[in-house]
Amino acid sequence: ADEINRTPPKTQSALLEAMQEQQVTAAGTSYALESPFFVLATQNPIEQEGTYPLPEAQLDRFMFQLNVGYPSAEEEKEIVTRTTGSAKEFLNKIISREELINIQKLVSNLPVADHVVNYAVNMVRSTRPLNTELSIVKDYVKWGAGPRASQYLIIAAKTRAALMGKMTPDEEDINAVAPQILRHRILRNFKAEADGVSMENMIDQLIQVHHA
Template identity: 50%
Template sequence: LGSEVLDEAADGRRAFRFIRGPVFAQLLMADEINRASPRTQAALLQAMQERKVTVAGEDHDLPRPFHVLATQNPVEQEGTYPLPEAQLDRFLLQIDVDYPSEAAERRMVLVTTGGTEATAPAIADPRLLDQWQRLVRRLPIGDQVVDAILKLVRAARPGSGALPDLDRLLAWGAGPRASQALALAVRAKALLDGRIAPSLDDVRALARPVMRHRIAPSFAARAEGIDADELIRRLLAHAF
């Protein structure tokens, strides 16, 4: 977040000055975030939710737009800390990245081992990106799609009775932020596809990346080889 340092002026007067930390960026990239200490992870909660940080009782606004992009290594767990549920809930999506295709890996090898350094061209500035985000929120969403989102998310909670053995398989379920994230994500997908309204197919397509980090399979479920994606698949079959 940053820290306060004590400055001494030429006349001998002293005052604290806040030095901004790495979180003051439009795109905060945290590689293998589960290697960060719990204290560091907790410090991101206010930044991700309120887009500001508070140090010594004073608020400091973060740049707009502000995004957190984080990775986790699912293989090696030595020296890692599990992310708290409250922090996971602040991430819009969890996207599982598998091994690349042969064509993608071929391009990766050629680009990264050659003598020419690849650069990414800018396609938007902060002002334009902010306009796109506002446009997503203005996109109309039908009652049928909203009902489907609510039915799916509310089914993913212990005690909902959506599945006969759900309470045994689910340790904790999705909260209201899952509904909010899914409502925003389906709007964005519709715009990217050139449509003016989201559909039920968008809900099906985005249910896993929106919900897989917002539910936790129980020990009994994991013992049976049932992960979050399988639970969501069963819930989708119930909701649709």
Template identity: 50%
Template sequence: MNQPSIAIDKLLNKLPQLKSAIQKVIVGQDNIIEEIVVSLLAGGHCLLEGVPGLAKTLMVRTLADALDLPFRRIQFTPDLMPTDIVGTEVLEEDHATGKRFFKFNKGPLFANIVLADEINRTPPKTQAALLEAMQEFSVTYGGQTYPLDRPFFILATQNPIEQAGTYPLPEAQLDRFLLYIKIGYPSAEEEVQILSNTTGTRQAKVEPVLGAAEIIQLQSLVREVSISEELVHFVALLVRATRPDTSTVPYIKEWVRWGAGPRAGQALILTAKARALSHGRYAVTMEDLHAMAFPVLRHRLLMNFRAEAEGITSDMATAELLRSVERPKGNL
């Protein structure tokens, strides 16, 4: 680490505060909160999937409240057009000279945190405009490129149940998301606490914990977290083992149609580094890689038709990969 250790420690101490701030409002879902924070630190974007009523939108809003950053929510609908999210040119007049000119009015994408609510409700053309911004950190309109402010963090949500009138994201577009996070039902105890917390007059107030400059600094620190050559080699083996044509894992050959590309390996190492840093460590361990393998590979393994018919999921394939791929020797 090149920065003064005291400044780094002060900055890292804010990460538990960030999680605690979110947990003031969100009951349970500790793993989900950690994965969202990891994605933010790694500089990527998240796709959140869960049935209605699991506080997906509330979770994103709470994160935005805990970060001193501009936040915009875009409700994706079938009639939403690319200009509705990117922006458009309007004709204005200079009152001093009387001359008319076109001025670009920025759309809701020009914020640091953007909630793309129900992304699969909008047509591919609008999805593509969002995904261009995710990849390039800029938008293009009328031949002019407009950079987006950094940090730029998109959290998209989708409902896995109601598929009528939806436009599922193609695999190539899904790959642009760093993590694919699935939100499940709360436990019995958590559900009781949720009912108690949300049906009274008391409302938790979330104070900002981190600002833009601090997040950018943390994202830079993530890149400096070390990872051994043995673990990098393990990641390469793991990703290559997802591809049926070259995999030595019978389970993959039987159930997987297409495997993950090199971007999956990059995402796994980067998110493992971010997880290590969020736990106060400056080196990646095997535990970090195992924890991040599921949200990294979940949307990058395309299961075949037989697997879908048998209920074999990409998470099952990832679990089998982690059991089958040879681990490096030593305590890593």
């Protein structure tokens, strides 16, 4: 979904159904979406005129938020070279649907130690002003991350551990995926914006506190 914040609320609602219920409804008939189904979406953070901000309930269903900055000089050169010539790009299939589903099952079956689960849950709970004594949260956070953040921290940590050849995730895996999972689930207040406290700075401090 390209520039998802330019889609009207009715379209966003349909996308939310697909993400939450794994189905779409048209003319009163629901159609199940086959696994593995997932949504990739982009939005332009600069130009906001004529956009429809996504509600928090829908943002929360995106596992990651990745911030994509400018490409490097070499990357930009590659972009220009590939898109201004006559050469055709061909995509080769690298994995089958069944193989991907089996990998997902493998990741799901990885064991996780209780102390790692506690680490993830405590990190998420500390983003909520009513559940923490951390000054940066009490001073600058309006709304913290919900339970889905804890779930996604564990799932992402298990995936990272599997990619690195580990049998189980550890706290370092949680720390590595925390920024991408938390940055769109924590709502800063006006004081944070006025004082120039960025979301990245807040998450870095959260990780440092829990990793100490």
